[in-house]
Amino acid sequence: MLCIKNGIVVDGINPEPYKADILVDGKEIIEIASEISTVADVTIDAAGKCVLPGFVDAHCHLREPGYEYKEDIGSGTRSAAAGGFTSIACMPNTHPAVDNAALVNFIKMRALEERAAKVYPIAAVTKGLKGEELTEMWELKKAGAVALSDDGKPIMNAGIMRLALQYARGFDMLIISHCEDLQLTGDGVMNEGYMSTVLGVKGITRAAEEVMVARDIILAETLKTPVHIAHVSTRGSVELIRQAKKRGVKVTCETAPHYFSAADEWVDGYDADTKVNPPLRTADDVEAIIEGLKDGTIDIIATDHAPHHRDEKEVEYSLAASGISGFETAFSLAYTHLVEPGVISLHQLVEKMSTRPADILNIDGGRLQVGKTADITVVDPAKEYTVDVSQFHSKGKNSPFHGRTLKGKVVHTIVDGRVVMENEKILV
């Protein structure tokens, strides 16, 4: 048995935090009470800390199979655990792409060998992520895929996107859409605006994202079927989704921590660690993303953890790979930029990082409750520290937040009742 004592519990259900001990037997939470006297085998003292349902990430890239030099399921899950994530859903843009049941099974099998976090595969919408032919969605679901996405690439053909939404509805499979019109992106590599003009770098218009958000909303609306918009980054996208939700469209969406913590000014100096897709937008967009998180337009925060090798980043800006290694800074960025300034409460952050992502993916987790699985993350809200990518468990050291001071840190992570990180030390 494991007992977490003296912590402030934010359980994902009650809006008000409360002081309580949590007793775990095996994989299960068996008691939550103000003082538990049962003698446990292992006790974690959480005095001064907050005890939260383990974070659930609906969008990450683990790179296995095919790109193990960037990340593998071992390093990726250890990185997730270090960031307080107990369940993560990984995108299928590996090599080969996860577009068949055998590969879904491969990822599940590898995840069982590496037990730092639970891995839920997301499978491809179209064969080979080519945007042409639908995958065998029923088989993928039976094999264990929790959602479908061609993330990394948009489905440019609106006819195929519509068929995918229609067909997937038959099996209650959620489609996660990477919204980007490639014709509008052109050869752009950063947000188009004053900064791209100043830096002499080809810009990506916000319209590249927004026309596809609008398209997918309209498709979902006319089909009366759900769609989930990945990595929302612009004010226009937030507004389109806000209006759609008001009309009752079954649209959900996510943003990533870098879209509320960083802006296109960071590209000054041409450091490719600031290169990500969609690109870092303007300060005005950052404000809109924060408003969207506050009023609930943006349902969840997903990391879009996208590790890359140094050699793919220490190059000329337009030649560099896009993506940010995000697991290990996600909570701290959210705490620093959302909870600390009072934009949202810690309970609301838990909803966005644990409860809602679990519900949207329809997977276990997201709440601390007797009888529920013991996926638990303990954070120290008072701890300030400076991000040091050399300490990342991820192979991907590509973070524009290196050297930044953040507040709020994950200290313990418990997956299925097992302590996988204790006092910031990964044990698996």
Place this chain on the structure above:
Amino acid sequence: MALKRKDLLGIRGLSRDEIDEILNTAELMKYILIQDHKRTPHLQGRSIVTLFYENSTRTRLSFELASKYMSASMANVTAGSSSVAKGECLIDTGKTIESMGVDVVVIRHPVSGAPHILAKHVTASVINAGDGINEHPTQALLDMFTIRQKKGTINNLVVAIIGDILHSRVARSNIWGLTTMGAEVRVAGPATLMPPDIEDMGVKVFYNVDEALKGADVVMGLRLQKERQMKGLLPSIREYTRLYCINKERMLLARKDALIMHPGPINRGVEISSDIAEGEQSTINEQVTNGVAVRMALLYLLTRRNKDAVY
């Protein structure tokens, strides 16, 4: 002595004093260029390499002669655009060159920001000889030098830059420099070739070239790359020429003594008419001479910084 930088990566961020110092030094260097004996010991013992990932005979030659007139050892590396695509690591190449004892690396590269990355990883001075669509600082310096020599000052002059502003590193560097030096800068061109929010860089935007030329002291043409039409940014070169070509008739709108400048090479009859390019007001050939003087000045000032650091 104002210039204390390791590198010259762009005009953006240079102060008025720094630009003045470079231009003042270039005045002295220009005297050397008109001597029979073109050799000074300013760079004796110094080693300079040009690293060009794009072809440019004139800029490379200008740097080469500037180095040789001042007695430096110099070598040219032509990497070609294909090696960028092949993923040969710029940083590795830079470090290799530096390991051979090089003091200054002059780089031209098709990717914006490439010189900045190189500069971060080598201790040698880096001079940007043109990066992507970002900057071409030595061109802007030689343009400013030419204007100053002809007009006595840059302050309060009206300078109209005409053409493909979006893809022009010459335009961008000149905008930074000329606004810093107190000029009123106007940019004119088709809307598809105008970068977003460029007004915020302190320039006036015109889509009508005639409006931009009214009362201008300096008219600067830019080279129109023919591939812009193929990418669909222009319906035809013909329409571009009718709307934007700097010709005799249009030049009547500018001041009588207006200078006509162009970084070259020229597409005759496309962005500028032949008679205008070769006319009395044209400074195009003098710009080339001044380019050598400005590059001599820069090489001297940057290596002098090195000397200060060593001794």
